[in-house]
Amino acid sequence: xxxxxxxxxxxxxxxxxxxxxxxxxxxxxxxxxxxxxxxxxxxxxxxxxxxxxxxxxxxxxxxxxxxxxxxxxxxxxxxxxxxxxxxxxxxxxxxxxxxxxxxxxxxxxxxxxxxxxxxxxxxxxxxxxxxxxxxxxxxxxxxxxxxxxxxxxxxxxxxxxxxxxxxxxxxxxxxxxxxxxxxxxxxxxxxxxxxxxxxxxxxxxxxxxxxxxxxxxxxxxxxxxxxxxxxxxxxxxxxxxxxxxxxxxxxxxxxxxxxxxxxxxxxxxxxxxxxxxxxxxxxxxxxxxxxxxxxxxxxxxxxxxxxxxxxxxxxxxxxxxxxxxxxxxxxxxxxxxxxxxxxxxxxxxxxxxxxxxxxxxxxxxxxxxxxxxxxxxxxxxxxxxxxxxxxxxxxxxxxxxxxxxxxxxxxxxxxxxxxxxxxxxxxxxxxxxxxxxxxxxxxxxxxxxxxxxxxxxxx
Amino acid sequence: xxxxxxxxxxxxxxxxxxxxxxxxxxxxxxxxxxxxxxxxxxxxxxxxxxxxxxxxxxxxxxxxxxxxxxxxxxxxxxxxxxxxxxxxxxxxxxxxxxxxxxxxxxxxxxxxxxxxxxxxxxxxxxxxxxxxxxxxxxxxxxxxxxxxxxxxxxxxxxxxxxxxxxxxxxxxxxxxxxxxxxxxxxxxxxxxxxxxxxxxxxxxxxxxxxxxxxxxxxxxxxxxxxxxxxxxxxxxxxxxxxxxxxxxxxxxxxxxxxxxxxxxxxxxxxxxxxxxxxxxxxxxxxxxxxxxxxxxxxxxxxxxxxxxxxxxxxxxxxxxxxxxxxxxxxxxxxxxxxxxxxxxxxxxxxxxxxxxxxxxxxxxxxxxxxxxxxxxxxxxxxxxxxxxxxxxxxxxxxxxxxxxxxxxxxxxxxxxxxxxxxxxxxxxxxxxxxxxxxxxxxxxxxxxxxxxxxxxxxx
Numbered sequence: 001x002x003x004x005x006x007x008x009x010x011x012x013x014x015x016x017x018x019x020x021x022x023x024x025x026x027x028x029x030x031x032x033x034x035x036x037x038x039x040x041x042x043x044x045x046x047x048x049x050x051x052x053x054x055x056x057x058x059x060x061x062x063x064x065x066x067x068x069x070x071x072x073x074x075x076x077x078x079x080x081x082x083x084x085x086x087x088x089x090x091x092x093x094x095x096x097x098x099x100x101x102x103x104x105x106x107x108x109x110x111x112x113x114x115x116x117x118x119x120x121x122x123x124x125x126x127x128x129x130x131x132x133x134x135x136x137x138x139x140x141x142x143x144x145x146x147x148x149x150x151x152x153x154x155x156x157x158x159x160x161x162x163x164x165x166x167x168x169x170x171x172x173x174x175x176x177x178x179x180x181x182x183x184x185x186x187x188x189x190x191x192x193x194x195x196x197x198x199x200x201x202x203x204x205x206x207x208x209x210x211x212x213x214x215x216x217x218x219x220x221x222x223x224x225x226x227x228x229x230x231x232x233x234x235x236x237x238x239x240x241x242x243x244x245x246x247x248x249x250x251x252x253x254x255x256x257x258x259x260x261x262x263x264x265x266x267x268x269x270x271x272x273x274x275x276x277x278x279x280x281x282x283x284x285x286x287x288x289x290x291x292x293x294x295x296x297x298x299x300x301x302x303x304x305x306x307x308x309x310x311x312x313x314x315x316x317x318x319x320x321x322x323x324x325x326x327x328x329x330x331x332x333x334x335x336x337x338x339x340x341x342x343x344x345x346x347x348x349x350x351x352x353x354x355x356x357x358x359x360x361x362x363x364x365x366x367x368x369x370x371x372x373x374x375x376x377x378x379x380x381x382x383x384x385x386x387x388x389x390x391x392x393x394x395x396x397x398x399x400x401x402x403x404x405x406x407x408x409x410x411x412x413x414x415x416x417x418x419x420x421x422x423x424x425x426x427x428x429x430x431x432x433x434x435x436x437x438x439x440x441x442x443x444x445x446x447x448x449x450x451x452x453x454x455x456x457x458x459x
Numbered sequence: 460x461x462x463x464x465x466x467x468x469x470x471x472x473x474x475x476x477x478x479x480x481x482x483x484x485x486x487x488x489x490x491x492x493x494x495x496x497x498x499x500x501x502x503x504x505x506x507x508x509x510x511x512x513x514x515x516x517x518x519x520x521x522x523x524x525x526x527x528x529x530x531x532x533x534x535x536x537x538x539x540x541x542x543x544x545x546x547x548x549x550x551x552x553x554x555x556x557x558x559x560x561x562x563x564x565x566x567x568x569x570x571x572x573x574x575x576x577x578x579x580x581x582x583x584x585x586x587x588x589x590x591x592x593x594x595x596x597x598x599x600x601x602x603x604x605x606x607x608x609x610x611x612x613x614x615x616x617x618x619x620x621x622x623x624x625x626x627x628x629x630x631x632x633x634x635x636x637x638x639x640x641x642x643x644x645x646x647x648x649x650x651x652x653x654x655x656x657x658x659x660x661x662x663x664x665x666x667x668x669x670x671x672x673x674x675x676x677x678x679x680x681x682x683x684x685x686x687x688x689x690x691x692x693x694x695x696x697x698x699x700x701x702x703x704x705x706x707x708x709x710x711x712x713x714x715x716x717x718x719x720x721x722x723x724x725x726x727x728x729x730x731x732x733x734x735x736x737x738x739x740x741x742x743x744x745x746x747x748x749x750x751x752x753x754x755x756x757x758x759x760x761x762x763x764x765x766x767x768x769x770x771x772x773x774x775x776x777x778x779x780x781x782x783x784x785x786x787x788x789x790x791x792x793x794x795x796x797x798x799x800x801x802x803x804x805x806x807x808x809x810x811x812x813x814x815x816x817x818x819x820x821x822x823x824x825x826x827x828x829x830x831x832x833x834x835x836x837x838x839x840x841x842x843x844x845x846x847x848x849x850x851x852x853x854x855x856x857x858x859x860x861x862x863x864x865x866x867x868x869x870x871x872x873x874x875x876x877x878x879x880x881x882x883x884x885x886x887x888x889x890x891x892x893x894x895x896x897x898x899x900x901x902x903x904x905x906x907x908x909x910x911x912x913x914x915x916x917x918x
Contacts, residue, residue, distance in 0.1 A: 067563075100694050123698070147641050156641065158650075159618070172894045178870040181833035182606050182615065182799045184654060184878045185890040186917045187899050191617075195643060202515035212701065235559050239582070242671065246594075286764040340641045344559040374640035375560075375804045405820045411634075416641040430680040435631045439905060440646050446901045 003062055007042055007084065010052045015043040015090070025088055027079045028130075029072040031423060033393075038065065038079035041088045047165060047173060047204040053086065054171040054202070057452045065454050066198035069111065071132035073336065074421030076144065076197045078456055083455075086101045086138050086202065094118055095205070102210045103162055103179050108139025108203045113148075115208065124210035127154035131326050139203045142200030145195035147417035149323070150278075152373030153244040153373045154211075156417070158194045165205035166193055169448020178208040193241070197419050198454045205209040213246060215282040219315040220290060222306040223271025224248075225345040229302035233275055234343070234372055239245070240293040241286060244280035246373030253329075257321055260328055266318060269305035275372070276322050278315075282289040325369050326378075333389055334367070335396035341409060341417035343375040349410055353379060357401040361395060376416040379403070404430040420458045426459060462521055466501055466543065469511045474502040474549070484548055486538045488531040489591075490572070490882060492852075496701075497524065497538035502549045506624060506632060506663040512545065514631040515909045524913055525657035526645040527599030528570065530591035532795065533880030534605065534734055535656045535916055542914075545661065547598050554664070561669045562621055562638050567598025567662045571605075574667065583669035586613035589786050596663045604654035606876035610831030611707040613670075615876070617653045625652055625665035627905020629718050638666040651902070656878050657913045659906040673703060679749060679757070681765040682730030683707075686806040688761035692734055693802070693831055699752040700745060704737035704783045705832030712788075716780055719787055723851070725777060728764035734831070735775075737783050784828050785837075792848055793826070793839040794855035798866060799875035802834040812838060815861035820848045820854060835875040838862070863889040877888040879917045887918060 001009075007016045018040045022255025031305075041060070044050045056095070063083040070077050079085045088109035096105035102124060106115060111237055112126075112133035119126040128141065130148030142164070147156045176190040222231045233244055251272050257263050257317055268272070272303050275312065281287050296360075297303040309315035341349045350368065357366055365385050370377040381399075383392040404414050410431040415424050415431070418456040428437060438457050444451070460468075466475045477499045478486070486495025498521070503509045516523050521539050522542040529536055532772070536768070537542045538747060547568035555564035558913030563585060571585075571592035578585040587600065599605075599817050606615045608680050613619075622638040635649040636642055652659055683689045693705055710731050725733070740746050749767065756762040768774035800808045809827065816825055829836040840858075844852040863873050866887040874890070888897060896918050 006509075038668060098801070098803050100690055102697075102800070145647075146576075146645055147643075151640065155618070159614070166896075174895055175870075175889075176895075178801055178872075179801055179874050180875075181610065181836045182830075183804070183872040183890070184604055184606075184653075184876050185872055185876045185887060186879055186896070187651055187897065187902060188654055189895065191653075194466075194650075195645075195647055197645075212698070231622075233558055238561075239671070264611050283744055285742055291757065328717055340639055342557070342560050342562070342638055343640070344557050345821040371641075376641045413635040413637075413639055413642040413644055415643045416639075417643050419643045420645055431642070433633065436633055436635075436648065437645070439627075439633075439648065442905045443646060443902065446783075446898060446905070 003060055004040060006056050007040055010049060010056065011042050011044065019040040019151065024066055026070070026085045027076060029077045031073055031075045034075055034078045034080055034422065036079055036084045037082060037083040041085045041087055043087050045090050046437050047167060048204050050086070050167045050204050051171055054167050054169065056449065057084065058450050058451045059172060061072045061450065061452070063452050066139065066143070066202055069132065069135045071136040072140065072421060073418045074415065074423045076419050076421035077140070078422060088137060091204070096139070097122065104208050104210060104258065105207050106138050106208055108137060108206060110138045112136050112138065112141060114324065117211045120213070120402060121211065125213040126160070126208065126210055128157050128160060128331045131323060134256065138206055138208070139358055142194055142203055143196060143198045144417070144419040145375070147376065149247065151371060152246050153242065159193065160209045161194060161206060162209050163207035163379060164193055164203055165189050166178065166203050168201035169450070169453040197421060197457050199444055199457055201453055205331035215245065217278055217315060218281045218287065218290070219309040219318040220277040220294065220306060221266040221318050221321070222277070222294065223267065223269050224275055225302060225304060226272060227350055229274060230273055230372060231344070231347060232300065232302050232392050233297050236297055237277055237293050241279050243277060243279050243373060245276065247272055247276040248372045249322055249325060249369035250367060252365070253325055253369050254321065257325065258330055261324060263321060263388040266307045266321065268307045271304050276318065277287045290307045297419060322369065329380055330383065333383040333392065334342055335393060337379040337403060337412065338376070338416050338418040339379060340374070340376040341407070341410050341412035343372070345410055346372060346375060346377065349412065350377065352406045354404050356406055357381065357399055360399050360402065361399050399424065400427065407431070420455060425459065460521055463499060463734040466499055469508060470501050470503065470514065476500040485526055485544045488529040488534060488536045490532055490534045490537065493537045493539055493881065495538055495543060497544045498541040499793055500546055502546050504549050506626060509545070509626045509661050509663050510630055510632055513566060513626050513628065516543065517630060517909050518766060520909065520911070522911050525598065525602070525661055527596035528569065528591065530595040531599065531880060532877045533874065535878050535880035535883045536599070537881060547596060550663070556581065560638065562665050563669060565665050567596060567665060567668055569597045569807050571595050571597065571600060574631055578669045579672070579762045580839055582672065584672040585619070585667065587616050587619060591862065592783060597665055597667070601662055601665055602655060603652055603659045603876070603878040606833070607837065608706065608830065610830060611629050611705050612701065612881060616870055617650065619668045620649060620653060620665060621661055621668050621807070622666035623649050623652055625660045625662050627660035627686060628909070628912040654916045656880060656916050658903055658916055660912055663789050665748065673739045674692065675739065676703065676737055676774060677740045678768040678777045679736040679753065679765060680725040680777050680780070681734045681753065682726065682738070682762060682763045683732045684726050684735050685731060686809055689831060690803070691759065691761050692756050693766050695756055696736055696752050700738050702832060703734065703911045706735040706783060706829070707831045708781055708828035709826060711779065711824070712784055712828050716784065716787055720783060722780055724768045725780065726764045730763050735777065775893050781828065788826060788839055788841065792842040794852060796838040796862060797835070797875050797877040798838060798871060798873065800832070800866070800869050800871035802831070804869055805831060805834060805836065808865065808871065810834065810861050815865055816840065817859055819858050819861065828878050859886065866890070881916060884918065
């Protein structure tokens with residue numbers, strides 16, 4: 001029996017798509033640089049169907065690619081070689097909720113924002129948040145260990161996963177950790193699947209943890225004189241008050257937001273860099289503490305001006321200056337890199353990366369923004385108007401080895417929160433040793449002996 | 460060349476012990492039920508020495524057993540078969556500290572309390588805390604993913620590990636995660652080593668994360684009418700205030716503390732169960748919130764009396780009622796079980812386990828205490844005076860399958876935070892599926908192909 005017939009048997013025909021539009025749409029993610037060419041798109045509705053599919057794929061030797069919200073930036077969900085794309089669009093239900101455990105059992109196709117809203121309806125909070133939370137799916141978040149803008153207080157997605165049901169590449173169903181808080185019974189495979197970019201098997205259910213809603217989140221935007229000063233500001237605030245975000249962006253980035261989006265500057269004074277600091281003001285003494293930290297930073301000359309939100313609306317407006325950057329600069333065909341180092345090394349690292357870019361291509365404009373609070377910098381190189389797109393990307397990729405060499409020397413990460421996928425495969429060696437990569441391949445072989453699950457991704 | 464000669468070459472003779480006292484001492488942990496019989500005890504001082512030892516062990520086919528503070532309760536560090544015990548007593552230095560990163564690079568032999576004190580000296584806080592923190596070592600904490608009394612706010616040891624340097628069973632040195640907060644570059648092997656009970660390799664360096672010191676920790680002890688009421692109290696407080704601990708103990712347990720230790724009762728009213736609740740009072744409004752929660756619980760009839768600490772000393776005194784239980788009941792030769800279920804299932808679970816014990820052995824006295832806030836219950840069966848120790852332990856181990864059958868049915872854990880070691884090997888199947896255990900064995904084979912690192916532990 002041919003493969004399409006078998007798919008129709010497993011899924012019923014209306015959940016097997018082979019039309020060109022669907023193949024193009026479901027075969028790619030936000031990277032856009034790869035040409036999709038899957039065999040079919042299927043839409044399972046249960047763990048059993050996923051298991052049947054994996055067993056069939058093992059017998060037929062056909063590859064499967066997991067597909068969530070397809071908001072990835074590294075090609076982790078791209079299908080270019082007649083694979084079957086497994087979309088979780090129809091496994092998008094919240095199955096269970098317990099207010100004592102503060103746990104929510106979700107299907108992998110639940111949208112991040114759907115979980116955030118569900119939590120809020122139950123007077124609780126799901127704290128992982130980032131630009132694509134309106135379309136990214138939970139299965140994808142877990143598979144890339146998504147981070148975002150509140151990591152400094154709440155950690156990454158990993159912190160919020162109490163349990164996972166998975167179908168391994170061998171077709172076995174594993175029920176990992178049963179939603180327990182404490183469970184010291186051997187290797188915790190849950191953490192192996194988190195961040196594995198779907199290369200070990202499919203997540204078909206996830207039990208997520210919720211927490212209390214933060215009260216009166218307040219935003220402080222500060223103009224900062226340089227990057228070393230930014231680090232001092234970070235340390236000062238960190239030691240004064242519990243932060244829920246500590247973001248930054250450069251003046252170049254802000255100008256672009258002001259010019260292109262028409263957003264108001266936070267204050268008139270211009271500064272080379274801006275810090276956006278968020279914290280909970282559950283009592284007015286917190287506001288006083290934040291103001292004292294600000295004054296201390298101003299006295300030291302690290303900070304030239306600042307504004308603190310006095311309302312929810314003002315806080316939202318200030319956040320837009322940071323949150324809308326990625327979307328706004330997409331008009332400039334940016335070449336993106338998602339990097340991290342130890343927080344304390346940020347000034348030296350930023351300097352060296354800028355040198356590497358400027359030495360080779362002084363005509364390129366570099367925009368910096370990101371999450372200082374966790375050492376994660378988004379480097380964006382903007383395309384000069386005069387240059388063709390293909391030429392620009394080729395030139396940029398030539399700078400990569402220089403950037404990654406600096407990253408390696410400083411024990412940083414070539415992908416802080418976007419994953420490796422296809423786009424960074426060749427650069428994995430700058431962050432992981434030869435031995436580690438070999439061990440990864442061996443571990444994959446255990447969970448996916450025939451190599452049918454998302455082959456060619458990561459390594 | 461024989462093995463002892465080779466050990467002398469690697470370590471210099473004064474760091475190789477073979478006298479009977481040392482063999483007995485370093486060959487066992489707190490379980491005490493196994494007869495130690497190691498070949499030698501060695502004391503490495505560097506990663507290189509550990510690597511040389513592992514290479515030698517691979518060539519000679521001799522087994523190695525990691526040894527930390529030997530405070531384990533499951534035999535994870537016991538050597539009974541002429542193994543070489545690798546003690547980390549001499550790798551007990553704090554190597555580096557960074558106040559911006561809030562990271563501390565530790566050797567594995569650093570004592571938990573040493574790290575806690577170091578943090579405090581730097582105006583920071585290492586939040587993992589438990590009874591044996593004065594003698595347990597960090598390498599052991601990480602290898603068992605130690606939990607303790609503050610998990611409800613701070614999570615387990617896993618949360619605080621930024622990086623690990625390990626020597627695998629194959630003798631490879633891996634530098635895992637480089638102390639980064641965000642690093643999405645393939646499988647995170649750091650999390651595989653955490654909780655692996657030293658079966659994949661040796662941890663030779665750990666980068667730990669610190670946090671802000673909590674302000675004015677305050678303790679509330681409440682008398683509670685029954686276990687379902689205890690859960691309501693938990694939910695009420697959890698929704699009102701950020702908890703740093705939510706512990707419980709039974710009246711039987713409290714009586715024993717009062718009679719044996721001469722501790723004062725928290726208040727005169729007797730109750731079947733007591734909740735010990737800890738939270739940060741960084742502003743007096745928090746105290747008011749806690750009192751309101753207490754009043755709400757009293758109105759519902761869940762709580763019969765309560766006392767809130769008014770000083771640090773009073774908070775300490777109240778904590779002793781809970782923290783000193785384990786040591787105090789050790790005089791009664793208790794048979795211990797460290798169990799967990801989803802928090803919301805605690806009432807049903809506790810009932811069923813008690814039934815299982817009573818049905819078989821109604822003369823046994825059962826003491827309950829533990830960490831309600833994370834679903835972790837310590838079940839202690841006390842030896843009747845009339846019964847011989849060996850007879851008692853044999854009888855108890857016969858109750859185990861009944862207890863673990865209930866645990867399995869309710870998707871709980873047969874070892875919440877103590878690990879599997881030797882003592883629970885036969886019960887692993889009640890918490891992990893056959894497929895999972897087989898995958899564990901395959902993963903071990905990758906990291907330790909000759910099976911020389913802590914063989915016979917976990918599975």
